[in-house]
Amino acid sequence: MLKDYGRFIREFLLNPSCVGAIAPSSPRLANRMVEWVDWDSVNAVAEYGPGTGVFTTEILQQKRPDSQFFAVELNEDFANTFAERFPDVTLFRDSVGNIEKICQQQNVDQLDAVICGLPWATFSDELQTELLEAMLKVLKPGGYFATFAYLSGMALPAAHRFHRKLDGLFDQVEPSRTVWTNVLPAFVYQCRL
Ligand SMILES: C[S@@+](CC[C@H](N)C(=O)[O-])C[C@H]1O[C@@H](n2cnc3c(N)ncnc32)[C@H](O)[C@@H]1O
Secondary structure (H helix, E strand, C coil), X not given: CHHHHHHHHHHHHHCHHHHCCCCCCCHHHHHHHXXXXXXXXXXXXXXXXXXXXXXXXXXXXXXXCCCEEEEECCCHHHHHHHHHHCCXXXXXXXXXXXXXXXXXXXXXXXEEEEEECCCHHHCCHHHHHXXXXXXXXXXXXXXXXEEEEECHHHHCHHHHHHHHHHXXXXXXXXXXXXXXXXXXXXXXXXXXX
């Protein structure tokens, strides 16, 4: 939706490091985020930083109808848009740093998958570690973690630092092929714990 582009530019100008993008992801990138997951085995999935919900649409198409699903979004404007667009999806207007508490509220012991839109390359070393450590408390051994990175962002030291952290924490870290039909071209880290 064209309006979403305006929304992203405005929110990016207001809070560049938290939003980390000037446009929503493309449907092609959204598909690459979810296509490698064995959705039959997923009982509980969380979406981190859904923004206007491009990945949400894909998750809803792929997940088993009986699996648990909720999203966590920090930005107020995105959260309001999301709530209007996906009234049936449980949304927490919160930081994913609080994922353990959020899972408790949802009666979820462990997550099988996290589909993540966070802009890791704009985060400090400390914030990257804090959010990853919080997630590892609730992600099941063997669990899926998908997160994307802009190709151009790989020039940033924080992007390399994040990749090294993933290598240290996950058994499998596979960068996908680049999705060129995205503003900006991006790839997905397909990780398994
Ligand atoms: C790069 S945008 C991606 C939005 C959407 N997933 C997409 O790909 O179009 C990053 C999103 O993460 C959200 N975000 C950033 N830090 C967050 C945090 N600590 N907890 C929850 N959401 C966060 C931002 O508000 C924004 O919606």
